[in-house]
Each structure stands twice: as structure tokens, then as C-alpha cells.
Amino acid sequence: MDVAFPALPRRLGAAEPGWAETTDVVVVGSGIAGLTAALHLREAGLHVTVVTKVNIDDGSTRWAQGGIAAVLDPLDTPAAHASDTAIAGVGLCDPAAVAVLVEEGPTRVRELIRIGAEFDRNPDGSLMLTREGGHRANRIVHAGGDATGAEVQRALHAAVRRDPWIRLVEHALVLDLLQAADGRACGITLHVLGEGSEDGVGAILSRAVVLATGGMGQVFSATTNPPVSTGDGVALAMRAGAAVTDVEFVQFHPTSFVGGSLHEVQRPLISEALRGEGAHLVDGDGKRFMVGQHELAELAPRDVVAKGIHRVMLATGDDHVYLDARHLPDMPHRFPTITAACLAAGVDPTVDLIPVAPAAHYASGGVRTDLHGRSSIPQLYACGEVACTGVHGANRLASNSLLEGLVFARRIAEDIARDLPPQADPVSTSAGGGWVVDEQVRTPLQGAMTRGAGVLRSAGSLAEAATALTALGGTRGLPARRAGRPPT
Structure with missing residues (x-):
């Protein structure tokens, strides 16, 4: 298309x-x-x-x-x-x-x-x-x-x-x-x-x-x-x-913390180091689904693990899988940041499974x-x-x-x-310029990108995302020079 x-x-x-x-x-x-x-x-x-x-x-x-x-x-x-x-x-x-x-x-x-x-x-x-x-x-x-x-x-x-x-x-x-x-x-x-x-x-x-x-x-x-x-x-x-x-x-980190509305803007990262020290990924039935998918299982490269998790989520209809770190020694001391984030959302990683899902992480x-x-x-x-x-x-x-x-x-x-040259004078530009997309576009834009250019993508999904983004691009807000705050 x-x-x-x-x-x-x-x-x-x-x-x-x-x-x-x-x-x-x-x-x-x-x-x-x-x-x-x-x-x-x-x-x-x-x-x-x-x-x-x-x-x-x-x-x-x-x-x-x-x-x-x-x-x-x-x-x-x-x-x-x-x-x-x-x-x-x-x-x-x-x-x-x-x-x-x-x-x-x-x-x-x-x-x-x-x-x-x-x-x-x-x-x-x-x-x-x-x-x-x-x-x-x-x-x-x-x-x-x-x-x-x-x-x-x-x-x-x-x-x-x-x-x-x-x-x-x-x-x-x-x-x-x-x-x-x-x-x-x-x-x-x-x-x-x-x-x-x-x-x-x-x-x-x-x-x-x-x-x-x-x-x-x-x-x-x-x-x-x-x-x-x-x-x-x-x-x-x-x-x-x-x-x-x-x-x-765009790399999707396999294990971001899924904690409801508490982390809507930025999901806490559940470090790969947990898996490096022995934590396991399991589905809702407690099965280690990465075993057999790659020689390194949970320690496979991030794209492999993220796709494995996403496929389980599609099959079950759930919005997350689980990371089992209950057997790791001295979890609160070795991973204090992660432990604190989990406890703040009501999950104790020393006794509970940690709900995780892929999230956009690195360009x-x-x-x-x-x-x-x-x-x-x-x-x-x-x-x-x-x-x-x-x-x-x-x-x-x-x-x-x-x-x-x-x-x-x-x-x-x-x-x-x-080799640093002397200061040059900038070429003057016209007063006109591009526009700032209206703030209401943010959520549908994110949705279109997630559906079409997320963990699993295809030519068809990318084309659908492109069409949606082009349509959203027509929703223009005020020019930046007249907005009441910096453009976002």
C-alpha cells in the first residue's frame, strides 16, 4: 500500500x-x-x-x-x-x-x-x-x-x-x-x-x-x-x-513492569540482570516458555525474548507474562530499585511473580x-x-x-x-515554518505506532500505521510562536 x-x-x-x-x-x-x-x-x-x-x-x-x-x-x-x-x-x-x-x-x-x-x-x-x-x-x-x-x-x-x-x-x-x-x-x-x-x-x-x-x-x-x-x-x-x-x-525491552495506571507514562524497567542471575520467564500456568525457543532461553537477545513474550500474550489474551525471581538470594539488596518499584505497586518479588511485558526501550x-x-x-x-x-x-x-x-x-x-572552524553567521530564515500537532493527537498516535510498528510487525501493519499517522498529521494545533508553552 x-x-x-x-x-x-x-x-x-x-x-x-x-x-x-x-x-x-x-x-x-x-x-x-x-x-x-x-x-x-x-x-x-x-x-x-x-x-x-x-x-x-x-x-x-x-x-x-x-x-x-x-x-x-x-x-x-x-x-x-x-x-x-x-x-x-x-x-x-x-x-x-x-x-x-x-x-x-x-x-x-x-x-x-x-x-x-x-x-x-x-x-x-x-x-x-x-x-x-x-x-x-x-x-x-x-x-x-x-x-x-x-x-x-x-x-x-x-x-x-x-x-x-x-x-x-x-x-x-x-x-x-x-x-x-x-x-x-x-x-x-x-x-x-x-x-x-x-x-x-x-x-x-x-x-x-x-x-x-x-x-x-x-x-x-x-x-x-x-x-x-x-x-x-x-x-x-x-x-x-x-x-x-x-x-x-526500535528495541522493545522484554520485561517492563505492568502495574496498571501507576506507570502509564513511563513503565519501570525490570533489568535483564535478574535473568542474568537466574530469574525465569513463565506464563500464567507457570511454564517456562522460552526454553526450547533459543539456546540461551531467557538470556536470548532482547528481540527474541520480546517476540516470545508477545506471542504468549497474543495466545492467552493477557497483557503480561511473569518473571519468577522468588528463588534469587537477597533480592532487596542486589536489586533495590526493582524491589522498591514492585513493592510500590503491591508486588513483593521475594514471594510474588512479577508481571512484565515488552515496552519500547531504545532507538x-x-x-x-x-x-x-x-x-x-x-x-x-x-x-x-x-x-x-x-x-x-x-x-x-x-x-x-x-x-x-x-x-x-x-x-x-x-x-x-x-579542526574547529571560526564562528559563521547563520543564514536568515523566513518567519514562516512548520506546525505543532495538536496535543489531542498524542494518544491515538501512540496507539497507531504500537499496533502497526510494535514488537511484531508486517508490511500490512506498517502501511496501516503510516495511513493513520498521515491522517493524524492533519490535526494541527497553534503555530509554536503563538502557543502558551514550548511545543511538545
């Missing part, structure tokens, strides 16, 4: 910037990718402005539970890590990007430790390593049991706060890319609540722009992503004409970059979940995401520092 899509606007219909400031590099996003890039750029002596949508720690990084995958065990090898990554990516990973990830990863993790991140350790002081789905070795470092992201965010936040030459702009929604006459990126426009002219629209001029805006899980009905994960960076890049690729490769595709984080637009870089480096292929290997942010943030900073 052919679907006619409306032309994509080149910019949003926001007010003209009422204020402007200048920096060397503007980084959009304050998760592991953005803050790591900012810190490395400062090592090169550059002035950096970090723009973030809400508060510095409101992105996806702090929600990461399992940990960071890296070869830190003397018995493990980068080749083994690369093999597991390629298998999970269904043969669609870029081997060169994977090699960069697994070979440079251990050094980047050690740098993070030197910054101040405190990972869990064994009694002898060595790093405690665990295993997750798709890994054939224990190579996951973690913190606070299942609070790795929170510890990483804390350490990076503290390091950024210590540097007076990193300016932080919070509660700011990035709008569009500013480009010079030769097409290169030279800054951004943004909407800062309560600042500047009408609607707080301003501009930050810079010699390079780094997008680190995270994912887009909120376009689905059920997601583990926080409310800020709405795909702003990919949308900005597309409006500016940057190459975007593999956006169909493997995004702004296409090379091995130095460069997009198809000169001086526009992308890092972390907003980028498509080729590392993940069709399906990300567990705990490779935080590692990717660390590795490619360093490479981006080095590339920028090597």
Missing part, C-alpha cells in the same frame, strides 16, 4: 529569536553522551554550553539499571564482545563501529571511574561483573545493585558542576539548527521557559553542534523511557536535511554518523541514542548503550578539537 506523506517543514513555526549568545560548542542533551562530550571538550580548552529539556538529570541515563558492558575480565576478549554484539544485531552491525566500541570501551569505563563513578566491587576490590541477555560472558559493571544509570549521572553531573566554563541551560527545548551559507551547522534556536522574548525563543551561536537528545520511546503507548524522550534531536536533524537511518530498528537508528560522530551536515555531530553509529544493527546488545555514549563522546570531542 502506497501512502502519500506531507512534506516535512524545514523549521518549526516559532518566534524569531529574541536573544542570542555565543559559545564554542553547544551540546544538546545532558545524559551520558552529552555530559561526557562536554567534559572532553573542556579538556581541549573549549567553552561549552549544555542545553537540556528539563533538568540535567531528567533524561534516560539515570534510569539505566543493568550497567555498562566492557571487557574488564582478563578471561574475556574484545573479539568475544564484538561477536555477541554482531549476533544480537542480526548481522546488520557495522564491523568497524563495533571494533571501536569494544576496543576503546574498557579505557572509557576506567575514565568514568576516575571522574568519580563508583561501581559495585567484590570483597577483594575488583569490579563485580554480571551477565545479561545476549552476552556469553560476565562483562557488565553495575552500581548500587540496579542503579547504574543514577550513579553515572551523579558522577558526570558533579564533574560538570565543578567546571565554571560549562554553561548549563535547563528547561530549554531545542527548536531548529542554525546553518551558515555553506550549509554547516553554526548554532541552534531554543525555547527557554521564562526567558527572552515571546515564548522565550533565543539562539545559541556556536562553531559546532553536538546532538545528544536521547530516544523517542514516548511515541509508543508503553515505554520505559522518561517523558522527555520524544525524538526532538532526530526531528531537528531531519528538518535541517541531515541523513537519518535505521529508525525502524538503534537515528542521525547517521561516521566513526567520529560526524553527521552529513558539517559541524553537526550526534552521540548516544539519537545517533546511528552502526554499532547496534537491528537490535542493541544489552548494556552497550551507555558504553556507546562514552566511546563516541570522546571521539567527537577529539574531532572537534582537531
Whole structure:
């Protein structure tokens, strides 16, 4: 079925910037990718402005539970890590990007430790390593049991706060890319609540722009992503004409907590590390349904497990299956975050089965970059979940995401520092622009994406989703420049 899509606007219909400031590099996003890039750029002596949508720690990084995958065990090898990554990516990973990830990863993790991140350790002081789905070795470092992201965010936040030459702009929604006459990126426009002219629209001029805006899980009905994960960076890049690729490769985490209306906006993640330490998936009759479906059973790559769960749900008509972690030793101590989330919803994981179902979790595709984080637009870089480096292929290997942010943030900073051009003047744009979709479209949009582009999809379901989205796109709200708050 052919679907006619409306032309994509080149910019949003926001007010003209009422204020402007200048920096060397503007980084959009304050998760592991953005803050790591900012810190490395400062090592090169550059002035950096970090723009973030809400508060510095409101992105996806702090929600990461399992940990960071890296070869830190003397018995493990980068080749083994690369093999597991390629298998999970269904043969669609870029081997060169994977090699960069697994070979440079251990050094980047050690740098993070030197910054101040405190990972869990064994009694002898060595790093405690665990295993997750798709890994054939224990190579996951973690913190606070299942609070790795929170510890990483804390350490990076503290390091950024210590540097007076990193300016932080919070509660700011990035709008569009500013480009010079030769097409290169030279800054951004943004909407800062309560600042500047009408609607707080301003501009930050810079010699390079780094997008680190995270994912887009909120376009689905059920997601583990926080409310800020709405795909702003990919949308900005597309409006500016940057190459975007593999956006169909959205990973669904197999085990999000199903707890009724308590978690409608963001479902708690039930870390893969539980299955790595022996928890089992069972159906309503208590049967382990992943046994026999894959050699690794519950520890198969995420796409395999998510599809297995979804098929059971379709067959039974239930909206969840169960994770049995009752036999795990010292569950409240090893997994305090998960235990607390379950108890808050009336489930005691030490005596009860945990209701779980797949939820949108990670975008493997995004702004296409090379091995130095460069997009198809000169001086526009992308890092972390907003980028498509080729590392993940069709399906990300567990705990490779935080590692990717660390590795490619360093490479981006080095590339920028090597050859940073002088500040360019942005080409003036017309006052007109694209529209903001009416807020009432949010729920039907999420429903159309979940039905048509969810865990199990087909050519027919994707065509139906495209038709529904095209129709919803005609439901236009007020132009951004006249709205009473930043567009969402």
C-alpha cells in the first residue's frame, strides 16, 4: 500500500529569536553522551554550553539499571564482545563501529571511574561483573545493585558542576539548527521557559553542534523511557536535511513492569540482570516458555525474548507474562530499585511473580554518523541514542548503550578539537515554518505506532500505521510562536 506523506517543514513555526549568545560548542542533551562530550571538550580548552529539556538529570541515563558492558575480565576478549554484539544485531552491525566500541570501551569505563563513578566491587576490590541477555560472558559493571544509570549521572553531573566554563541551560527545548551559507551547522534556536522574548525563543551561536537528545520511546503507548524522550534531536536533524537511518530498528525491552495506571507514562524497567542471575520467564500456568525457543532461553537477545513474550500474550489474551525471581538470594539488596518499584505497586518479588511485558526501550537508528560522530551536515555531530553509529544493527546488545555514549563522546570531542572552524553567521530564515500537532493527537498516535510498528510487525501493519499517522498529521494545533508553552 502506497501512502502519500506531507512534506516535512524545514523549521518549526516559532518566534524569531529574541536573544542570542555565543559559545564554542553547544551540546544538546545532558545524559551520558552529552555530559561526557562536554567534559572532553573542556579538556581541549573549549567553552561549552549544555542545553537540556528539563533538568540535567531528567533524561534516560539515570534510569539505566543493568550497567555498562566492557571487557574488564582478563578471561574475556574484545573479539568475544564484538561477536555477541554482531549476533544480537542480526548481522546488520557495522564491523568497524563495533571494533571501536569494544576496543576503546574498557579505557572509557576506567575514565568514568576516575571522574568519580563508583561501581559495585567484590570483597577483594575488583569490579563485580554480571551477565545479561545476549552476552556469553560476565562483562557488565553495575552500581548500587540496579542503579547504574543514577550513579553515572551523579558522577558526570558533579564533574560538570565543578567546571565554571560549562554553561548549563535547563528547561530549554531545542527548536531548529542554525546553518551558515555553506550549509554547516553554526548554532541552534531554543525555547527557554521564562526567558527572552515571546515564548522565550533565543539562539545559541556556536562553531559546532553536538546532538545528544536521547530516544523517542514516548511515541509508543508503553515505554520505559522518561517523558522527555520524544525524538526532538532526530526531528531537528531531519528538518535541517541531515541523513537519518535505521529508525525502524526500535528495541522493545522484554520485561517492563505492568502495574496498571501507576506507570502509564513511563513503565519501570525490570533489568535483564535478574535473568542474568537466574530469574525465569513463565506464563500464567507457570511454564517456562522460552526454553526450547533459543539456546540461551531467557538470556536470548532482547528481540527474541520480546517476540516470545508477545506471542504468549497474543495466545492467552493477557497483557503480561511473569518473571519468577522468588528463588534469587537477597533480592532487596542486589536489586533495590526493582524491589522498591514492585513493592510500590503491591508486588513483593521475594514471594510474588512479577508481571512484565515488552515496552519500547531504545532507538538503534537515528542521525547517521561516521566513526567520529560526524553527521552529513558539517559541524553537526550526534552521540548516544539519537545517533546511528552502526554499532547496534537491528537490535542493541544489552548494556552497550551507555558504553556507546562514552566511546563516541570522546571521539567527537577529539574531532572537534582537531579542526574547529571560526564562528559563521547563520543564514536568515523566513518567519514562516512548520506546525505543532495538536496535543489531542498524542494518544491515538501512540496507539497507531504500537499496533502497526510494535514488537511484531508486517508490511500490512506498517502501511496501516503510516495511513493513520498521515491522517493524524492533519490535526494541527497553534503555530509554536503563538502557543502558551514550548511545543511538545
